[in-house]
Structures are given as C-alpha cells and as structure tokens.
Amino acid sequence: MEKKYQIFISSTYEDLKEEREQAIKAVLEMGHIPVGMEMFSAADEEQWKLIARQIEATDYYIIIIGHRYGSETEDGISYTEKEYDYAVSCGVPTLGFVIDDEAPWPKTKIDSAARKKKKIESFKSKVKGKLVHFWSAKEDLHGKISISLIKAINTNPRVGWKRADVEIGADVVKELSRLSSENSTLRSEIAKLKAASEEAADEVRDVVNIMHSNRKILQIRKTSKWENAEKHKTQLLDIFLSIAPNLINENSSTEIANNIALSYVGTPYFKPWPIGRNIVSGLIADYVALDAIEPSKKKHSVHDKESYWSLTKLGKQVLKRARRIQLEEGLPTDDEENS
Structure with missing residues (x-):
C-alpha cells in the first residue's frame, strides 16, 4: 500500500x-x-x-x-x-x-x-x-x-x-x-x-516616510512685510498634518496657507497670504504627486475663483495613522496646541 x-x-x-x-x-x-x-x-x-x-x-x-x-x-x-x-x-x-x-x-x-x-x-x-x-x-x-x-x-x-x-x-x-x-x-x-x-x-x-524625509523651510509673516517673516524648519509630513483635518471635506488654497500659519505661529498672522502663494502651490503639488490630496469634486459658483482641495483615500489613511499614533502616545495634536 x-x-x-x-x-x-x-x-x-x-x-x-x-x-x-x-x-x-x-x-x-x-x-x-x-x-x-x-x-x-x-x-x-x-x-x-x-x-x-x-x-x-x-x-x-x-x-x-x-x-x-x-x-x-x-x-x-x-x-x-x-x-x-x-x-x-x-x-x-x-x-x-x-x-x-x-x-x-x-x-x-x-x-x-x-x-x-x-x-x-x-x-x-x-x-x-x-x-x-x-x-x-x-x-x-x-x-x-x-x-x-x-x-x-x-x-x-x-x-x-x-x-x-x-x-x-x-x-x-x-x-x-x-x-x-x-x-x-x-x-x-x-x-x-x-x-x-x-x-x-x-x-x-511609504508616503509617510517620503513626507518625513522631505525638509522644508517656511517663511510665515504676521505683518505685510516679508522682511519680518519668521522662518520655520519643518517637514512635509508636519505641514500635511497641519492642513489635513480641514481637507477631509475640502479647503481652499488660501485657507490652506492660513491653516499652516496658525499651526506654526498661532494668531495673529497676516491675511490672506501669510505664506507665499507660490510656496503653497508648491506644497499642494507635492501632496498631489504623493496622491495625498486632489482637486475637490464639490461644485462652486462660477464667480468663485478659489482653488479647492480635499484628501484622497490614501491621504485619509495617512492622516488616520498619524492621528492614531498621536492619540495612543498621548501626543498633542495641532488643534489642541492652538486651542
């Protein structure tokens, strides 16, 4: 047998x-x-x-x-x-x-x-x-x-x-x-x-690692004078975490600039562009390249000349993972620090 x-x-x-x-x-x-x-x-x-x-x-x-x-x-x-x-x-x-x-x-x-x-x-x-x-x-x-x-x-x-x-x-x-x-x-x-x-x-x-490894220097102004702007050394990941909560639905390019300023210098900051418009456009392009954000699909008035953005599915997962780490380790989030 x-x-x-x-x-x-x-x-x-x-x-x-x-x-x-x-x-x-x-x-x-x-x-x-x-x-x-x-x-x-x-x-x-x-x-x-x-x-x-x-x-x-x-x-x-x-x-x-x-x-x-x-x-x-x-x-x-x-x-x-x-x-x-x-x-x-x-x-x-x-x-x-x-x-x-x-x-x-x-x-x-x-x-x-x-x-x-x-x-x-x-x-x-x-x-x-x-x-x-x-x-x-x-x-x-x-x-x-x-x-x-x-x-x-x-x-x-x-x-x-x-x-x-x-x-x-x-x-x-x-x-x-x-x-x-x-x-x-x-x-x-x-x-x-x-x-x-x-x-x-x-x-x-992979996206988190790429964002973490990309260093940025932001100039953020509290007045209209750029020569008095504050310089902040940071990472693409930290900037993303400062704007992502307001991108779950959507946010404009102008408000993205304001969210970054609020996160780094608090209030008051110069409006409407505490950060250079070209700098914000460059950051948005980086996040689009990483498939973290995309143009908002919501409809707006034809008279509204703003550009609107929202998180992609991948962007939401990146935010979810980062926020969970912050919660589990008891680390303060940007909204808590600025409240």
Whole structure:
C-alpha cells in the first residue's frame, strides 16, 4: 500500500499564484496532499501556531521564490521566510525552486524598494545554501517538482500517511483534487482581500516616510512685510498634518496657507497670504504627486475663483495613522496646541 505524503508549498502569493497552481497540480497528480499558507491567516499569532503544526506534520517542504520578498511580520521577516526557517528547524526536507535571474519577468512582480530587494536576495542566498533548482517559467515547475519529489521520497523516505483499512483509490484522489480546487478558489478570494489590505498599509508607510524625509523651510509673516517673516524648519509630513483635518471635506488654497500659519505661529498672522502663494502651490503639488490630496469634486459658483482641495483615500489613511499614533502616545495634536 503506497504512502501519501503531506507536501507544504510555500511562496509569496499574488505574484506566484500560477506557479503555486503548477506545484499543487504536480503534488495531486502524484497522489499526495498539498498544504499551503493561503489556507490560514498568518496575521494572527494563533493562526501561526496552526501553520507551525502543519509544517511539523509535513513530510516535504517546497519553497518557490520569485522576485518579491512578501508581506512581513512585526519582526521584519516575511511570512514565507518564517515558514522556511521553521521547516528547516523541524528537520523537514526542503526542496528549493528559485527563479533564474535571466528569466523574463513582469516589472509589476518585482520588488522596487531597495530594502525589499536586499531582503529577497538575502533569502535567496539562504535557500541556495542547499540544493536548489532554477526555473524560468511556470511550465518548468510541474516537471521539476515532480522529479525532485520522486528523488526526495526515494532517498529520504518519510513517515507519510496510510489508511488503516482500505487503500486510497483513484476516486478518492479525484475527490481530493476537486475539493482542493474548490477550497483554493475560496482561499484565493481571502488572499486577495488580505493582499489589498497589506498593499494599502505598505503604500501608507511609504508616503509617510517620503513626507518625513522631505525638509522644508517656511517663511510665515504676521505683518505685510516679508522682511519680518519668521522662518520655520519643518517637514512635509508636519505641514500635511497641519492642513489635513480641514481637507477631509475640502479647503481652499488660501485657507490652506492660513491653516499652516496658525499651526506654526498661532494668531495673529497676516491675511490672506501669510505664506507665499507660490510656496503653497508648491506644497499642494507635492501632496498631489504623493496622491495625498486632489482637486475637490464639490461644485462652486462660477464667480468663485478659489482653488479647492480635499484628501484622497490614501491621504485619509495617512492622516488616520498619524492621528492614531498621536492619540495612543498621548501626543498633542495641532488643534489642541492652538486651542
């Protein structure tokens, strides 16, 4: 009676979805049992314990690596690398499949951030410390995984699974394949929602970092004379936080200038332009470039010559995260400081 082996298939998800399908297909056609992280929610510690138990019960571990490092835990390690490290620590035989660096690959599926690139290259080096296979397209994986599994099973047989009474026949394998396909569809939908949430979180983090790293010097006048204007060294992020609350609905360019002045010098300040009109236009252009604000969609009188702006969906997320940090850490907000 042949054994059935549990095969854990690990990789980043969205960029290697089709490659995972090839791996699952190869495992099922060999009559074994594929298991993957997409069946669980690794964001929750209790769910990670469930994944860890599955890895502990796994006979062979397959890792497929492309050009993305993937979403990370609070410790800064990707869930994929965390799974791999745990499999190695448990003594589970690992089969590595790393994409050929010369293989054509969509730019949308390649990490562009330097930090991510460094981490994925380090992870590849770790996996290459053992015997690995290189692949160029999804079609390569089916055959290479099948051959590698056959060799691993012959050279390093594991405990596996056996029915106590009857052999697992072709009908059972077929039903297993059908159920796996059905479950895969549901898991795919869950993974899409999770990926969208993680992508949004990464985008907010990137925008916050860009704003924080851009230094600005503002000249703010309390009288009509620019030579008496006060200079304030600040960051694009701090300026954004001073104007964003009033952009949740909309605000004019003139009022944006006044909100900045109120935040930095309090009252009184010179109206209507305590900050140079060109400076305000430049700041607005920066925030538009970061997709944090956009022209207001509300209608105004044809006689109203003002320009109106409001927060984008991303801008609201940036404001939400910053305000929450201020509230959790008990830091004063601009409206509290100027009340």
